[in-house]
Amino acid sequence: MGLFGLMFVGKSFPIDSGQLTQISQTNWVLDVCQTVKPNYGDLKEVCLYLSAPQALDPNAALGVYVSCGGTDWQYRGCISSGRPSDVFPTNWPTAGQDLVAGGARIGISVEPRAELEQKESTRLGKKEEFAKRVALDLFRFLESFNSGCVTQVTSDQLVVPANFLDRWFTKFQSKFRRDPDFLTRDRDKA
Structure with a gap:
């Protein structure tokens, strides 16, 4: 092992590092x-685990990366002796690349734990954003109720329709299905 x-x-079945x-x-x-x-696009998540957590140096970690069609490697997450397994989204890179040229690949790398923890904080920061x-x-959806449906009770409270979260989520899903990148697109360049 x-x-x-x-x-x-x-x-899939477990795939040993060998x-x-x-x-x-x-x-x-x-x-x-x-x-x-299978079609690599059907593989949405990859689970990486240490077979013997004590075998990995406590100052090291394993990073998981993906590449598709010869694109540069993209970081997806890491595990260490302190967190010996985790599941990561593959989010395969797409750039109109031909799979024959480079295939879909998963890369595993032993790296200093501190470096991978820095990459993790960057990755988590993107999720926070x-x-x-x-x-x-x-919030902007709530503001749209300002046309008489919302009554300002005090300076810090709003009264909104009971189903406002359902209505917002339906609208959010519709926008997300039309344009999955509408929230992450760089708005500063507009």
Whole structure:
């Protein structure tokens, strides 16, 4: 049994690190299209786990990366002896690339834990920013009730229709289905 294993949630069996191509002492690559064989786009999440957490240096961590069609490697998350398993979204990169040119690949890398924790804080910061944008969208929706449906009780309270969250979420889903990037698009350049 190797240092780690992975599996695609709901789509595959566990894949031991020995089944990946080791390209250096600290880096492994899995050619998804050859090994797992389904349409790579159907693989939405990958679970990475340490087979023996005590075997990994406490100052090291395993980073998981994805690449598709020869695109640059994109970081998705990390595990360490303190958190020996986790599930990460694949969010396959798309740039109109031909899969034949580079395939869909998962990369695993042993790296200093401090460096990967820095990448994690950046990744989590993006999620926090996304949450702020969702909240702002909800706030703007609440403001739209200002045309007589909302009564200002005091300076810090609003009375809104009982179903306002359902109505907002329906509108949010509709916008998200039309344009999944509407919240993450850089608005400063507009």
